Amino acid sequence: MAEPTQLAEIVSLTTLTPHTTELVLRPTEYALSFKPGQWISLQLLIGDHPPLNRAYSLAEPPTSSGHLTLVFDHVPGGKGSGYLSSLKSGDRIPLSGPYGHFVLPEQEAQHLLLIGRYSGLVPLRCMIRALAQHNSLPATTLIAQAPTAAEQLYHEEFMALAATHSHFRYLPFVSEAPENEAGTVDVIKEIAGNGRQVTPMIAGIKSFARPLRALLMEMGFDRREVKLETYD
Numbered sequence: 001m002a003e004p005t006q007l008a009e010i011v012s013l014t015t016l017t018p019h020t021t022e023l024v025l026r027p028t029e030y031a032l033s034f035k036p037g038q039w040i041s042l043q044l045l046i047g048d049h050p051p052l053n054r055a056y057s058l059a060e061p062p063t064s065s066g067h068l069t070l071v072f073d074h075v076p077g078g079k080g081s082g083y084l085s086s087l088k089s090g091d092r093i094p095l096s097g098p099y100g101h102f103v104l105p106e107q108e109a110q111h112l113l114l115i116g117r118y119s120g121l122v123p124l125r126c127m128i129r130a131l132a133q134h135n136s137l138p139a140t141t142l143i144a145q146a147p148t149a150a151e152q153l154y155h156e157e158f159m160a161l162a163a164t165h166s167h168f169r170y171l172p173f174v175s176e177a178p179e180n181e182a183g184t185v186d187v188i189k190e191i192a193g194n195g196r197q198v199t200p201m202i203a204g205i206k207s208f209a210r211p212l213r214a215l216l217m218e219m220g221f222d223r224r225e226v227k228l229e230t231y232d
Helices: 079-085 118-133 155-164 182-192 206-218
Strands: 003-017 020-027 039-044 052-057 068-073 092-099 111-117 139-146 168-174 199-205 227-231
Touching (some): 020 079, 068 079, 111 118, 111 182, 118 139, 118 199, 118 227, 139 155, 155 168, 168 182, 182 206, 206 227
Parallel strands (some): 111 139, 199 227
Antiparallel strands (some): 039 092
């Protein structure tokens, strides 16, 4: 059951890329218990009929401090991102959660195939960090698609992880349009083909994620075997 609404205090706002910002919150009443991959809802006190509810995936696994780390991208003219950008440390904002079923399988996967585009990488990064912290990262391939080279979220972090974990493969792609990125499709066919035991998880905008799920289904995966987290 999701937790009721409580206030959270802003700890920091940090620029990650030219169009994304990391937001760290501290719940003021009680720590949230959540699974990597889940999201929380912020109740933004703006708009014609406030609050304006916005969902944000958690970028960091649970910590002893209880801090919650989110990432938001700056949408031109976006009410939500514009409001969040105007806040400062010490400001408070209502939140509720956690929500969502986009979480790691209960049984350890033989091979995790994680596919994300832009801010869709946030819940996948949370999963990867949680597994790495507990030395339980299985054979994993991360396909990370970004609209531009400057907007590659966590690029250096994933590069470093791949350099120190031989079973972690990081494959970044840059593509302005999310649809039919040839490199992404080719890698999926390489890894998930030939009856290999793969657990695919895809996160990103619908025009990116849904065609890739359809591709995997054409390759023989059941719809329920392909975990999906989408947004508009």
